[in-house]
Amino acid sequence: MAIGFIKKIFSFGKDAVEEKPAPPQETAVSDEVAVNPSVPSGEQGGTQAPVEENRSAAEATEAGTDDRDVSLEPSTPTSETTSEEAPASTAPAADENTVEEDESVPHPISPPAGEMPGRAEGDEPPSEHPTTVDELSAPPSVPSGHLPLKGGEQEEREAAVAADVEEVVIDVDDRGAGSSADEKAASEDESNPPPISPLEGEMPGRAEGGEPPSEPLAPSLPKGFAAAERRPREEGPAPQAKLNWYQRLRLGLARTSSQLTGQIASLFTKRKLDEATLQDLEDLLIQADLGVETAMRITDTLASERYGKDVSGEDVSRIMAGEITKVLAPVARPLELDLSHKPHVILVVGVNGTGKTTTIGKLAAKLSGAGLKVMLAAGDTFRAAAIEQLKIWAERTKSEIVSSKLGADAAGLAYEAFQRAREQKADVLIIDTAGRLQNKAELMAELEKIVRVLGKLDPDAPHTVLQTLDATTGQNALQQVEIFRNVAGVSGLIMTKLDGTARGGILVAISAKHKLPVYFIGVGEGIDDLEPFEAKDFAEAIAGVAAP
Ligand SMILES: Nc1nc2c(ncn2[C@@H]2O[C@H](COP(=O)(O)OP(=O)(O)OP(=O)(O)O)[C@@H](O)[C@H]2O)c(=O)[nH]1
Structure with missing residues (x-):
């Protein structure tokens, strides 16, 4: 039954993705009645109807004694697109996009407006391989079938693109800001220098017409600073393998056990087992939260085995482990599920x-x-x-x-x-x-x-x-x-x-x-x-x- 159900979920809304598990269906119980009609029919969707009945049943009992309306709002599985579907549906769109992009978005390597102005109307197109400074600064040729942009148009469109980008940023970072993208783009244009411009006086670039420096200039540090030598990165300790659960249990209980065994070891150093030692041991076991009953079980067993004799810490640990096991064994049980209940x-x-x-x-x-x-x-x-x-x-x-x-x-x-x-x-x-x-x-x-x-x-x-x-x-x-x-x-x-x-x-x-x-x-x-x-x-x- 469960497998059949899972298959049903898996196949909903994504015929081509058989093996990928669907997200779990969530049912929200909200204060308002809101039944989502888009639930798939069958086992899940068919359970929607009795909402009101349920509620009245809950009210009738003192169950849903709450005054609120309780309703079910199952979420629908997300539909997925497979790679097989994609080409058929996206191919024509891709063509449209190309036209759209070519007309509205400047060529990716177009220089920013103002810095590298385009050709004036009527100029000859540059030769295939630019050789002069003018040619180098000219915009790239426009693919055939598209009209080259005029200087003014170019600027306008670049501004429009900048505005689009800003709109996205505003959406994500500053949704409630309310300032228009245009205003923001314009104000940033005024206030922000181009990011690649060197700061004047700090990292002087090549003077106009001057030769490029043979090596990049290292920034000189202000007084009071010194350039540090780069040290080789130190090898850290090798990553430790994750402990298995038993090791983690032992480690977790190590504090209890090491404290206990340490105290027990010092208790039994050069002492024969007598009443006083047994009493001291019982106190230690109670302090370790084992409880009076178990502490007495341990001391009784120890006394019956070793009274008047030498006792080692290992003897006590062994007897302790045996007695604790006797207490715990009856409660170490599997969680029984009666699946006839459903659920x-x-x-x-x-x-x-x-x-x-x-x-x-x-x-x-x-x-x-x-x-x-x-x-x-x-x-x-x-x-x-x-x-x-x-x-x-x-x-x-x-x-x-x-x-x-x-x-x-x-x-x-x-x-x-x-x-x-x-x-x-x-x-x-x-x-x-x-x-x-x-x-x-x-x-x-x-x-x-x-x-x-x-x-x-x-x-x-x-x-x-x-x-x-x-x-x-x-x-x-x-x-x-x-x-x-x-x-x-x-x-x-x-x-x-x-x-x-x-x-x-x-x-x-x-x-x-x-x-x-x-x-x-x-x-x-x-x-x-x-x-x-x-x-x-x-x-x-x-x-x-x-x-x-
Ligand atoms: N190391 C460790 N951390 C655990 C274990 N079980 C739960 N935790 C952590 O204990 C913290 C509390 O766990 P929760 O499951 O939120 O506890 P809760 O009883 O539901 O807490 P409330 O929702 O406040 O009632 C979380 O940081 C868990 O990751 C465990 O076995 N080992």
């Missing part, structure tokens, strides 16, 4: 800046890359940049997008997006939300409303509620999960920014406490920088166990 709705929540929008883009890339039909909903109506950011991701991932104006009702948008995704038989709908600070009650209420509204269309929706957590956050992430879980019923986590100076220990504490699935980890800002979460890799990276 499977994923709501993405989390504090602002934790990487929701970026993660949505990465998820969309994986899903659409696998041939699934993905629709995105720009439910972060709080930030204009977030809407734009998601549009870019939609374009990059060939996903459709439903967006709205800044400040629009997010629940109404989510409702419309869900309906539209259903009509279009999308496999997955991913809804972005505003970064709600958990202490802002009204924002949390809006999030609750989105969940409620989606449930009106399908009691099981949203089918997945994903929360993004920023790995650089630390303890605060634990509190974030608690709050979003209560408000939005978070069903799984993605930890982002594990490639930075991450403090990944908190994920262990969160997993021990909430036992929520951890689907993926973000290891960079790129489209491919999202990896399935692997308990053992993560545990070893935190514990500082040497990489295999």
Whole structure:
């Protein structure tokens, strides 16, 4: 179904470009009803009709409780011209252009008016090879079939061309200026000397009739300056190969692990394992955000193996990695999609800046890359940049997008997006939300409303509620999960920014406490920088166990 749909998009408006993907169709939900009639018929266009129905449905529920009219405004794919079409359509035009240009535009090598005046009317045309100064300064001959311009005409036309050029510049650089192109061209003629004129006194050119200097004169520097010798350019360091995701994860968690292993190593120098050492170790593990429960698991296991004996830092790292793996293994699960839903709705929540929008883009890339039909909903109506950011991701991932104006009702948008995704038989709908600070009650209420509204269309929706957590956050992430879980019923986590100076220990504490699935980890800002979460890799990276 999805492949058939994609083929449909691909073939719209460009019969000759079969293999080139069409831009994603965007559906804007605006405050005014504006249905674009130019949508292609078929799967996409056929979904236009129920707009009003949708709206009333949304109103009937408290879904689209917003008073605004919400409507769909799909953009049409850009039609493209193929190289095969071009010659047939452009050939006659080219002839016309030639005539047009020849008549109105001076020859490209024509000297500027005033500087090298043309021949006076009635003069003999110059010989083929100019030999005298007069001949050299005469304008080039006009191609046969065209009348040579008279001196006055030449100037007028050159002025007209100058005006045209200025008009373009004004369009681009100074649209609202209001001064006419002619005025501007004229005033610049008066005020600007020709750019190639040497400045008087600074770089004297050849005096009239004088010999050219044998070497170009170096400008003399004013007092207090000295000419520097040109040094050979230094070779910079060879560009480094991009680290793979595992190396980036290890690097990201290096701060946590090296700090931890360094402290552990100094703790166990020449000390047998006793109660005091175990207590010190537990404190260190808690400081590394691992949580009391996991810290105790580690110390208990260490005690049962090595109590009263010598202990090395490697022993502790190995036991630590093993115990952390036991905590994380049950939560390292794939994100399950029930594609019978059509669409499977994923709501993405989390504090602002934790990487929701970026993660949505990465998820969309994986899903659409696998041939699934993905629709995105720009439910972060709080930030204009977030809407734009998601549009870019939609374009990059060939996903459709439903967006709205800044400040629009997010629940109404989510409702419309869900309906539209259903009509279009999308496999997955991913809804972005505003970064709600958990202490802002009204924002949390809006999030609750989105969940409620989606449930009106399908009691099981949203089918997945994903929360993004920023790995650089630390303890605060634990509190974030608690709050979003209560408000939005978070069903799984993605930890982002594990490639930075991450403090990944908190994920262990969160997993021990909430036992929520951890689907993926973000290891960079790129489209491919999202990896399935692997308990053992993560545990070893935190514990500082040497990489295999
Ligand atoms: N290094 C790194 N940066 C990331 C990762 N994920 C997201 N980012 C960056 O984090 C910043 C915030 O990401 P967004 O996706 O805008 O976060 P958001 O949660 O949507 O933010 P709001 O729209 O403000 O709610 C951006 O600069 C992203 O490029 C990651 O895994 N690694």
